[in-house]
Amino acid sequence: MPGELSKAAAIVGAAEANEIGYPEDMKTAIRLHIEAIKNVSDQTGIPISMIDGVFGAGWSSQIAEHLGIHPAYIDTTAVGGCSFEMHVHHALAAIHAGIINVALVTHGENGWSQRATKGRGTGRPQGGDKWSPDALWSSPYGISGAPSNYSHAMTRHNQIYGTTPDDFAHIAVVTREWAGLNPRAVMHSKETHPNGGPITVEDVAKSRLIAWPLTLLHICLVTDYGGAILITNPEIARSLKTKPVWIAGAGENMSHSNMLEMEDFTATSAAASGAAAYKMAGMGPEDMEMAMIYDSFTLTAGLTAEMLGLAPRGEGFTLWKNGDARPGGRLPINTNGGGLSFNHSGMYGMQLLVEAYRQLSGTAEDGVNGIKGKQTSARSCVVNGTGGSLSTTGTLVLTAD
Amino acid sequence: MAEYTKPIPEPDPDSAPFWEGAKEGKLMLPRCVKCNRVHWYPRLICPHCHSMDIEWIEGSGEGWIHTFAVQHRAFGGWAEETPFVTAYIDLKEGDRMFTVLRGVDPNKPEEIKCGAPVKVEFEKASDDVSIAFWRAV
Numbered sequence: 456m457p458g459e460l461s462k463a464a465a466i467v468g469a470a471e472a473n474e475i476g477y478p479e480d481m482k483t484a485i486r487l488h489i490e491a492i493k494n495v496s497d498q499t500g501i502p503i504s505m506i507d508g509v510f511g512a513g514w515s516s517q518i519a520e521h522l523g524i525h526p527a528y529i530d531t532t533a534v535g536g537c538s539f540e541m542h543v544h545h546a547l548a549a550i551h552a553g554i555i556n557v558a559l560v561t562h563g564e565n566g567w568s569q570r571a572t573k574g575r576g577t578g579r580p581q582g583g584d585k586w587s588p589d590a591l592w593s594s595p596y597g598i599s600g601a602p603s604n605y606s607h608a609m610t611r612h613n614q615i616y617g618t619t620p621d622d623f624a625h626i627a628v629v630t631r632e633w634a635g636l637n638p639r640a641v642m643h644s645k646e647t648h649p650n651g652g653p654i655t656v657e658d659v660a661k662s663r664l665i666a667w668p669l670t671l672l673h674i675c676l677v678t679d680y681g682g683a684i685l686i687t688n689p690e691i692a693r694s695l696k697t698k699p700v701w702i703a704g705a706g707e708n709m710s711h712s713n714m715l716e717m718e719d720f721t722a723t724s725a726a727a728s729g730a731a732a733y734k735m736a737g738m739g740p741e742d743m744e745m746a747m748i749y750d751s752f753t754l755t756a757g758l759t760a761e762m763l764g765l766a767p768r769g770e771g772f773t774l775w776k777n778g779d780a781r782p783g784g785r786l787p788i789n790t791n792g793g794g795l796s797f798n799h800s801g802m803y804g805m806q807l808l809v810e811a812y813r814q815l816s817g818t819a820e821d822g823v824n825g826i827k828g829k830q831t832s833a834r835s836c837v838v839n840g841t842g843g844s845l846s847t848t849g850t851l852v853l854t855a856d
Numbered sequence: 857m858a859e860y861t862k863p864i865p866e867p868d869p870d871s872a873p874f875w876e877g878a879k880e881g882k883l884m885l886p887r888c889v890k891c892n893r894v895h896w897y898p899r900l901i902c903p904h905c906h907s908m909d910i911e912w913i914e915g916s917g918e919g920w921i922h923t924f925a926v927q928h929r930a931f932g933g934w935a936e937e938t939p940f941v942t943a944y945i946d947l948k949e950g951d952r953m954f955t956v957l958r959g960v961d962p963n964k965p966e967e968i969k970c971g972a973p974v975k976v977e978f979e980k981a982s983d984d985v986s987i988a989f990w991r992a993v
């Protein structure tokens with residue numbers, strides 16, 4: 456039986472910034488935010504002045520100020536790429552409690568442009584704390600950036616379960632197939648990127664070695680992205696021109712912050728956040744007709760599929776290898792082309808939400824030049840964000856109206 | 857002594873016993889007086905039983921590889937050392953440390969096994985800081 460919060464609110468719109476990926480002109484994070492917010496307001500017909508809850512990964516007050524609004528609920532949960540799934544969880548509770556009526560979850564990140572802006576316009580403070588656990592106990596050993604960390608989890612999975620990097624390479628290959636159906640994907644084709652278009656397992660294996668066993672094509676892109684969604688109560692949701700996508704279940708959890716505290720390198724807290732989301736929804740993995748799974752790395756997606764109960768432990772990659780996750784497959788996964796081939800700005804949780812909304816509202820071709828193929832017939836979707844170093848997770852179960 | 861070119865951590869007051877021990881080649885570990893369990897990295901409160909009664913003990917310096925990777929891209933002083941092997945080490949006393957693993961061939965990662973034994977050694981990075989590294993035995 457569904458929990459009390461199940462479907463107490465719906466996502467009623469989802470939009471992106473005007474230019475994403477590798478824009479020719481440098482973008483600031485705030486521009487990426489604001490364009491997406493303006494677009495989702497236009498899409499839904501909800502005026503920005505009606506937003507009374509602002510949810511962003513770290514700087515909600517600046518965004519609200521930029522918009523000239525005075526929200527009654529301000530949430531800056533910033534625990535990595537899964538923050539946005541957590542924001543939806545929090546917004547659901549705040550709307551159910553009657554504290555707010557319209558929640559904005561917003562993301563703007565110039566992962567690509569910050570090379571050109573020389574680190575400015577990111578909305579983030581520069582530099583870190585010299586006495587943080589990471590600075591004291593990890594960084595002195597030459598690691599920096601996610602690939603250097605995540606590679607350790609791939610090794611452990613390979614040695615414990617007898618899997619290989621080539622097994623996980625199927626995830627990159629299938630995700631690239633989906634990117635071929637999305638003209639907004641960076642790796643859509645040779646027209647969008649010199650290295651775009653279809654790839655093979657061999658291409659993945661022969662791509663540049665970054666952190667063994669991870670080669671370049673096991674690793675996500677670094678792009679610009681702006682995205683925003685609006686969440687509201689059932690009464691308002693029913694009055695709009697856009698279709699509601701119901702938040703049937705939501706959950707969040709964490710296993711650690713620094714990877715030093717990752718107890719099991721072949722498991723994440725998605726098992727717990729997923730269980731909470733399924734319980735609230737009164738549904739299980741067998742009821743999911745598609746999945747949007749954070750794919751910072753092929754490993755992240757394969758491992759998370761196991762945690763969400765979509766495949767047995769050690770066998771997550773088989774969903775891609777056997778074709779289930781492909782276009783036309785039994786369980787489409789990462790239909791936008793993923794963080795691997797569509798877009799990954801550093802935090803990818805919003806990209807998951809925008810695509811899940813589009814799929815379940817039947818608008819998965821919107822915002823692009825009308826090619827067919829990405830839209831599925833799915834009526835339910837499990838969405839899982841992963842943040843940090845396989846640290847934090849937020850899971851949602853979304854259903855079509 | 858060759859100059860240490862890699863990043864040197866700035867010891868914090870709460871883990872001072874570790875840094876003092878390191879200078880003498882001792883692996884000092886925090887242990888909870890109440891539940892007797894060692895934890896790493898150092899905390900103000902035992903993450904197992906939440907006692908704040910923490911003592912420091914000298915560890916055996918023995919452990920095993922939990923998992924590892926080979927870094928082919930790095931920054932700062934580490935850039936010149938690539939490829940090098942990083943590893944999480946299961947300590948004999950319990951819990952886990954991160955390190956650059958020595959005594960292994962970064963070009964033959966297939967030969968490195970999770971569970972293989974390792975022992976600690978220290979490298980003097982400055983007058984105040986010695987850094988713990990682990991070596992395959």
Ligand SMILES: [Zn+2]
Pocket residue numbers: 888889890891892893902903904905906907
């Ligand atoms: Zn204790």
